[in-house]
Amino acid sequence: QVQLVESGGGLVQAGGSLRLSCAASGRTSNTYTMGWFRQAPGKEREFVAAITWNIGSTYYADSVKGRFTISRDNAKNTVYLQMNSLKPEDTAVYYCAATLRVGHPTRRYEYDYWGQGTQVTVSS
Numbered sequence: 001q002v003q004l005v006e007s008g009g010g011l012v013q014a015g016g017s018l019r020l021s022c023a024a025s026g027r028t029s030n031t032y033t034m035g036w037f038r039q040a041p042g043k044e045r046e047f048v049a050a051i052t053w054n055i056g057s058t059y060y061a062d063s064v065k066g067r068f069t070i071s072r073d074n075a076k077n078t079v080y081l082q083m084n085s086l087k088p089e090d091t092a093v094y095y096c097a098a099t100l101r102v103g104h105p106t107r108r109y110e111y112d113y114w115g116q117g118t119q120v121t122v123s124s
Contacts, residue, residue, distance in 0.1 A: 002026045002113040004096045009118030012086055016122070020081040022096030022115060030054045033099050034079040035111055036070060038092035038120075045095065047106040049081060059104050064090075086122045093117040 008020040022034065035050035049060045049070040058070050069082040079096065097111035105111065 002028055002032070002098050004098060004113055004115035006094065006096045006115040006118040009094060009120045011121045011123065014086060014088055014122055014124050016086050017082070017084045018086065018120060020083070020094055020096075020118060020120070022079040022081075024077045024079070024098065028077055029100075030074070031100060033101065033105060034070075034072065035097045035099070035105070036079075036081045037095045037097055037108065037111075038090075039095070039117075040089075040092040043092075045108050047108075048094070050104070050106070051079060059106075061106075083120070086120075088122045088124045091120060091122050093119050 003026045005023045012018050030053045032053045036048040037045050038048050039045040047061050051058045051070045067085045072079045095117045096115040098113040099105050099111040101110050
């Protein structure tokens, strides 16, 4: 089992920045891919970004490319999502997730472990 705990959400004005953290514990492994998803009210949970724990390969949803950056700190077993130039449409609950699947998983069902989520609200 892997436990994931997100933090860093909050209220920010449009154009501002936030950094989310996801601390992993339990049976962690450097073969995991760590992902960030988000879910706005009344919408499906959608992929945001992911990083492979071992070599740090990253990939992003088109909607956040150039604004969000995913990174990891192996020593702290923590993954980060730096969010810049935030827009009101970025408002959502953000979830951290982990999977052993390879091949750039981006679908919700491809991830096995989830955090509880952290709220991000961007005001206009």
